[in-house]
Amino acid sequence: xxxxxxxxxxxxxxxxxxxxxxxxxxxxxxxxxxxxxxxxxxxxxxxxxxxxxxxxxxxxxxxxxxxxxxxxxxxxxxxxxxxxxxxxxxxxxxxxxxxxxxxxxxxxxxxxxxxxxxxxxxxxxxxxxxxxxxxxxxxxxxxxxxxxxxxxxxxxxxxxxxxxxxxxxxxxxxxxxxxxxxxxxxxxxxxxxxxxxxxxxxxxxxxxxxxxxxxxxxxxxxxxxxxxxxxxxxxxxxxxxxxxxxxxxxxxxxxxxxxxxxxxxxxxxxxxxxxxxxxxxxxxxxxxxxxxxxxxxxxxxxxxxxxxxxxxxxxxxxxxxxxxxxxxxxxxxxxxxxxxxxxxxxxxxx
Amino acid sequence: xxxxxxxxxxxxxxxxxxxxxxxxxxxxxxxxxxxxxxxxxxxxxxxxxxxxxxxxxxxxxxxxxxxxxxxxxxxxxxxxxxxxxxxxxxxxxxxxxxxxxxxxxxxxxxxxxxxxxxxxxxxxxxxxxxxxxxxxxxxxxxxxxxxxxxxxxxxxxxxxxxxxxxxxxxxxxxxxxxxxxxxxxxxxxxxxxxxxxxxxxxxxxxxxxxxxxxxxxxxxxxxxxxxxxxxxxxxxxxxxxxxxxxxxxxxxxxxxxxxxxxxxxxxxxxxxxxxxxxxxxxxxxxxxxxxxxxxxxxxxxxxxxxxxxxxxxxxxxxxxxxxxxxxxxxxxxxxxxxxxxxxxxxxxxx
Numbered sequence: 001x002x003x004x005x006x007x008x009x010x011x012x013x014x015x016x017x018x019x020x021x022x023x024x025x026x027x028x029x030x031x032x033x034x035x036x037x038x039x040x041x042x043x044x045x046x047x048x049x050x051x052x053x054x055x056x057x058x059x060x061x062x063x064x065x066x067x068x069x070x071x072x073x074x075x076x077x078x079x080x081x082x083x084x085x086x087x088x089x090x091x092x093x094x095x096x097x098x099x100x101x102x103x104x105x106x107x108x109x110x111x112x113x114x115x116x117x118x119x120x121x122x123x124x125x126x127x128x129x130x131x132x133x134x135x136x137x138x139x140x141x142x143x144x145x146x147x148x149x150x151x152x153x154x155x156x157x158x159x160x161x162x163x164x165x166x167x168x169x170x171x172x173x174x175x176x177x178x179x180x181x182x183x184x185x186x187x188x189x190x191x192x193x194x195x196x197x198x199x200x201x202x203x204x205x206x207x208x209x210x211x212x213x214x215x216x217x218x219x220x221x222x223x224x225x226x227x228x229x230x231x232x233x234x235x236x237x238x239x240x241x242x243x244x245x246x247x248x249x250x251x252x253x254x255x256x257x258x259x260x261x262x263x264x265x266x267x268x269x270x271x272x273x274x275x276x277x278x279x280x281x282x283x284x285x286x287x288x289x290x291x292x293x294x295x296x297x298x299x300x301x302x303x304x305x306x307x308x309x310x311x312x313x314x315x316x317x318x319x320x321x322x323x324x325x326x327x328x329x330x331x332x333x334x335x336x337x338x339x340x341x342x343x344x345x346x347x348x349x350x
Numbered sequence: 351x352x353x354x355x356x357x358x359x360x361x362x363x364x365x366x367x368x369x370x371x372x373x374x375x376x377x378x379x380x381x382x383x384x385x386x387x388x389x390x391x392x393x394x395x396x397x398x399x400x401x402x403x404x405x406x407x408x409x410x411x412x413x414x415x416x417x418x419x420x421x422x423x424x425x426x427x428x429x430x431x432x433x434x435x436x437x438x439x440x441x442x443x444x445x446x447x448x449x450x451x452x453x454x455x456x457x458x459x460x461x462x463x464x465x466x467x468x469x470x471x472x473x474x475x476x477x478x479x480x481x482x483x484x485x486x487x488x489x490x491x492x493x494x495x496x497x498x499x500x501x502x503x504x505x506x507x508x509x510x511x512x513x514x515x516x517x518x519x520x521x522x523x524x525x526x527x528x529x530x531x532x533x534x535x536x537x538x539x540x541x542x543x544x545x546x547x548x549x550x551x552x553x554x555x556x557x558x559x560x561x562x563x564x565x566x567x568x569x570x571x572x573x574x575x576x577x578x579x580x581x582x583x584x585x586x587x588x589x590x591x592x593x594x595x596x597x598x599x600x601x602x603x604x605x606x607x608x609x610x611x612x613x614x615x616x617x618x619x620x621x622x623x624x625x626x627x628x629x630x631x632x633x634x635x636x637x638x639x640x641x642x643x644x645x646x647x648x649x650x651x652x653x654x655x656x657x658x659x660x661x662x663x664x665x666x667x668x669x670x671x672x673x674x675x676x677x678x679x680x681x682x683x684x685x686x687x688x689x690x691x692x693x694x695x696x697x698x699x700x
Contacts, residue, residue: 029444031427031664033661035662085693085696086379088693089379096378096683099683100679102682310387310676312386312388314384326660337444338442343435344435345436346435
């Protein structure tokens with residue numbers, strides 16, 4: 001149903017570089033294992049990037065925005081107009097991810113992958129098959145051709161970023177209603193009830209969350225998508241920005257570019273990507289554990305253990321951006337520390 | 351027993367600036383609370399620094415090194431000569447903290463607060479009352495005058511750093527044997543058995559750890575220091591670098607400079623500081639949860655909740671340095687994000 005490239009295999013981890021990185025870590029002037037997960041991170045990155053010197057210096061950020069027909073069912077705390085207003089805020093430099101990109105020296109591209117915006121906006125790349133998804137409580141959110149378009153929009157964004165020779169990529173999202181869409185996708189992929197996975201999003205209360213879960217469960221039953229294919233599930237209850245991120249993750253992994261996986265929504269896109277093309281899984285790097293309820297379940301399914309857990313629940317790629325310095329420091333420590341021999345420090349007795 | 355300044359009160363938190371920071375966070379273009387602990391961090395920092403614009407840009411790092419007589423009892427996995435060799439490695443730029451300081455744009459000062467080094471070393475400030483502590487399994491580690499000297503050495507380092515107008519300070523330590531010393535101090539201060547608090551340090555095995563715990567419990571009984579004063583405990587089983595960090599923390603707080611608290615050893619120094627001068631407590635900023643067993647207990651006693659937990663157990667101030675970017679990003683987000691009004695983004699309906 002999707003373009004053929006979606007299913008093409010990603011490159012293998014370089015066993016030679018991974019082994020060399022393990023050997024180097026054991027020679028650095030510190031007790032074995034004393035840098036904990038940062039050692040592991042550098043080792044994995046060396047294998048993924050197939051290099052002796054893992055790097056996360058160049059880390060472009062791309063935000064995909066989309067609107068969601070399901071918002072008509074009263075599932076969000078914020079009005080739908082916020083999606084477009086926040087796109088403008090990203091481009092103008094006032095949003096959290098804009099501040100983070102500046103501080104971290106990353107480029108920031110904003111892609112309108114499917115908002116209701118009727119006109120092109122300055123500083124935004126428009127690449128969408130339609131304006132918002134359909135309300136999945138009454139009909140399928142997307143036609144197959146619309147889904148394919150969105151997945152390819154993700155690939156196009158990666159191809160644009162590739163020119164800057166990125167070491168890693170960060171994908172973010174914006175879309176009022178997209179925790180509902182993501183929870184529906186995750187519930188379908190994992191075969192769990194919405195109660196287990198639907199969170200409070202931008203800040204709905206307990207009654208709102210219960211309503212959101214009912215809407216999702218009803219849609220999954222209506223479309224008959226529990227534990228069906230990711231393509232099926234994305235058509236039935238998907239989002240355009242989520243489909244774009246799914247395509248972007250696969251396209252990045254196929255180019256040997258690891259991706260720092262942000263919070264709940266990006267993780268759901270990653271789960272769909274892994275179900276479509278399991279060979280992209282090793283290229284998913286951890287970032288944070290979101291406060292959004294379903295994130296833990298999705299990360300477990302992805303076999304990704306987060307680096308930080310700071311009760312973030314903003315989206316936009318902000319959690320991945322906040323974790324980026326840890327990945328960068330892991331690389332610097334790996335590449336730049338002296339060995340016992342170089343520093344003439346006695347190692348522990350054998 | 352200690353110089354009078356040690357007990358002088360630290361400045362109060364600015365309630366006005368703290369309140370202004372809370373109000374500002376509610377206006378930034380994100381759902382309320384969506385930046386989780388980073389919001390809290392910016393708010394606390396605004397109150398501590400008494401400013402509308404909390405900052406962690408200038409973050410000098412100071413490492414205090416010392417040797418420990420208790421090493422004669424076979425409590426460490428590494429030979430004692432490593433303390434001096436690592437001081438040279440810090441100064442030469444090859445150690446983990448050297449790499450981190452470079453990457454983070456921080457100055458790095460190395461203070462020999464009490465190693466066995468007989469001569470001054472290039473790139474190291476020598477400021478010590480004696481060469482190493484006495485073996486506390488047979489006699490008190492320090493005379494009161496030696497303890498006072500070390501505490502003042504900490505203050506002197508802060509005075510030197512003050513010239514650069516630091517926003518926050520990071521203190522680190524190096525000293526073969528100092529997890530044993532720290533565990534003994536913590537066991538004394540908290541009135542717990544060594545078994546609860548002694549960890550594997552640079553990498554001793556289970557039998558080594560049991561031996562270490564026995565050595566500590568015997569020393570606490572011999573000196574009769576359980577739940578006595580921090581001054582008493584530091585003289586009996588203390589370390590010179592630990593006493594210096596204790597003085598440095600108090601001196602920094604008295605100058606309204608918050609301190610990012612590193613791992614087990616620095617946290618124990620902080621606990622002694624808080625016991626001597628409780629008014630310094632608010633100036634202790636969290637960094638990481640170390641893999642060293644006793645750290646959790648000490649952080650709980652300090653009422654400090656770590657930002658990251660990455661199985662680090664290196665010391666040198668490395669955990670605090672690795673957490674520094676998170677504090678910096680918290681400040682940037684607080685200071686530089688647009689408000690709903692500025693960005694013309696609809697806030698949630700009342």
